[in-house]
Amino acid sequence: MDVDERDERGDQGGHGPGSGTRAALRGHRAERARRRRRRGLSVLGIVAALLVVGMIGTYAKLNGNIDRLDVSKMVGKDRPTPSGDVSSGPLNILLIGSDVRTGEGNEDYGNGEWEPGQHSDTNILMHISGDRKSVTMVSIPRDSMVPSPVDCDGNAPENQWRVHQWNQNFTKGGPGCVIRTLEGNTDVFVNHFAVVDFAGFKDMVDALGGVPACTPFDIDDPKANFTLKAGRHILDGEQALGYVRTRKSVGDGSDIQRIKRQQAFLSSVAQKATDTKLLLRPDRLLRFLGAATSSLQMDPDFGLGPMKDIAESVKGIGVDKIKFVTVPTQAYPQDLNRVQWAPEAEELWEAIRADRELGAPSPTPSPTSTEPLTVTPDEISVEVVNASGVVGLAKQAVGALRVQGFADVVSSNGDAVTKGATVEYSGDNEEAARTVAAAFPGATIAKAQRDLGQQVRVTLGVGAPDVVEVPNRLGEEPLPKPTLSSTPSSSVLQPRKASDDICS
Template sequence: MQHDERDERGEQNPHGRGSGTRAAMRASHRAKSVRRRRRWLAAVGVVAALLVVGMVATYLRLNGNIDRLDVSKMVGKDRPTPSGDVARGPLNILLIGSDVREGEGNESYGNGDWEPGQHSDTNILMHISGDRKSVTMVSIPRDSMVPAPVDCNGDAPEDQWRVHQWNQNFNTGGPGCVIRTLEGNTDIFINHFAVVDFSGFKGMVDALGGVPVCTPFAIDDPKAKFTLSAGRHTLDGEQALGYVRTRKSLGDGSDIQRIKRQQAFLSSVAQQATDTKLLLRPDKLLRFLGAATSSLQMDPDFGLGPMKDIAESIKGIGVDKIQFVTVPTEVYPKDLNRVQWAPEAQELWESIRSDRELGAPTPTPSPTSTEPLTVSPDAVRVQVVNSSGVVGLAKQAVAGLRVQGFAEVTSSNGDAVVKGATVEYSGDRAEAARTVAAAFPGATVKKSEAALGTLIRVTLGTGSPDVVEVPNRLGSEPLPKPTLSSTPSSSGSIQARKASDDICS
């Protein structure tokens, strides 16, 4: 029986010749295509595997560059309550510039004989808002005289702290002592810290391709080993380090003036990183990260992973939403070469604590309690202590209490500026304290360790409320209208510089 042979189109082939050859050719072609496809997929797989291995190796190398330091024992146990983390809520990161003159890249800046030891000449608190829409960089003057734990004992109660120069904290106890001192004076929780030395700073500047600066004056500073003519310049890492370290040879030679130059420089860094599209250039980004991590000291929880997450969360923030602020200061009476934090500093710390824009109004506090009061005002002796930095605030409160029938009301001034209102009592005078606290909505009521007897003590700090009517007040005379605010006016002393400002401004 004759086979019914068909051609390649499926039609009958009456000759029955050549069809086997064509079928073989088609099979061979399909086999070659499959082999080519397999080779291509294999090649793609190898490349992908190499990329993954390379990324992992790079991550491990960069992460391994970072020097880890556990400061948990140094910061003590009575820390402020954390307000956020990497995933959500506001973040506070302490950035420290160390003047250590040991190690590769740091030896050529002298031995620091004029000021022995390692110091934190640059101290910046970076506050990232909870909504990830703004960043505030707060510079803390190195010459600030503030209470600090003696010998950096993290467990020492704050009433045993002694006033000394801020720069000594790092010298005595490293970043842990700086954090403990900052948290104790501001009640702001520090989530992470990072310390960078001279070498790391230079490397990061070079990785950016240099950073533009603008100086109205020629600079010649032998101690910083730096000279520069007036005008605009693009500085490499070595030059940039000299520029930000210069102090004695410019202006009044103060640390405050140096901070202003550092803030202008950091503004330029932010602009440069944006203009060069650092995050979109893997080559530049790797050089930058390599330089940064090679000279970084951080807490154990602040690695490249969290850093990447933070960077991702704020990548939409423009330079116009990054601002630089210096802690307001005034002359320290015991040493005119030093400064102390001015009352206006409390306004700054309060804005960080409450994660609100600097200058925004403080929310009205809610009433302390709604339970009926059991002690009449005329059965209560009150002392009002003014610890707000606002002259006359205690006397204003005294007038508001006397109108309501409080028996004996006196006033005095506190030794330091604090925040909020506190009502203290001793013994069994808790109910009398509640009557007083009703006049100060939102006040904290606590039992005092001191023997106050029948006296109820009210301490008014920044952000404390005005006196209001208590439910069981005596008399009907209206309360005097407040003329003073418990939040000191900044009077222009808190000045913010945006990262988008011209570097010559």
């Protein structure tokens, strides 16, 4: 029995003789463990470098395992502006799980005759912050109904897109079509993509020596070919695949609930990889990399070299800085078996675009000009357009404008969800637009692309402010108290940390 084992047993006595010595030993061991962890973390980079330098042949083999796919034509040319790359700045990598049932290791899961073709049943956008201090994993529900390019034509303008189910984009045009759809709906640039199939997922889990999972109830899902008793378990690759695929027979049978289980499992993967210090075990590392690369499909620029650079840049990120979040959704009226993105989704995408951590405050909008207003409300015709997704928001604003003397005010619904408040005008009506903008603090004033005549148009998107009194208002009737708000509730976005207990 070594010293540490004797101490462990001696500590069971509580406060008996020598407890002070035992407390000191516990403190000594804790500090020693902390030093070992720090040394271990510092060694990871050195071991990785040695592996690459000392195993050039292995590196070449692993890199050659990866299937390359050029999607440049599919994604089109009118893409968002990149905000970073492998070396610096924010980085967005789209991870896709394919349900393809052909190829070695995939045939045991049926032929998919109930839903022909391969689908992207798991879609995760991994956002690595520009300072390399955090990672946000955004799950996109497979049943989301979103505007998509018809026939996955990369050159089709967005005003010709049609609403389709999210995972149908992969069926029609592979990862290029998924990227084109994601970028067009979020204005988030995707730097790289990776697709993994059933076999690859299983092999990676097995290479880790199995991964812990937790279920509060028994699972019996014939479609996923999976059964599991309630409680904590260590799942091998085959079991893990069944666990993350299980849907209809668990809970409410929704894809959203399945995503939560997948996020909990991925959290466990992150914990397991950290606990076992994967890079310190060359045999396990090479097995894991071999399993991963043999079943990966990536863009031509995303090989082991860039992956190593990314891994090196994020090696200081702890599991508590890896967060999982799901795109907020609401019922899709045309088909209650499907969902559509809720207005709160814009808050999520804005945070990704701005490289802002979820929950952090948005930048304060610039104050409205303090120059005296020269046009009174009764001289102005106003149209309020609701582009927030909140029913009744424009009519509420109309009421608050009318009590201030804006006599000619109408409302309408927009074609798409936008962000903030925009006030547009035509011709020489900029001064009238300034008066209207004074009612919406922080609103952007812009000249309209089409002729609005004498009318000023206000578009209210997600996060638009409530109407306030303008300095030159008419009448003294108080503004009606608003009952609706387009400001997203942050409580809808509930990130899960990779460090959270897997049973939570």
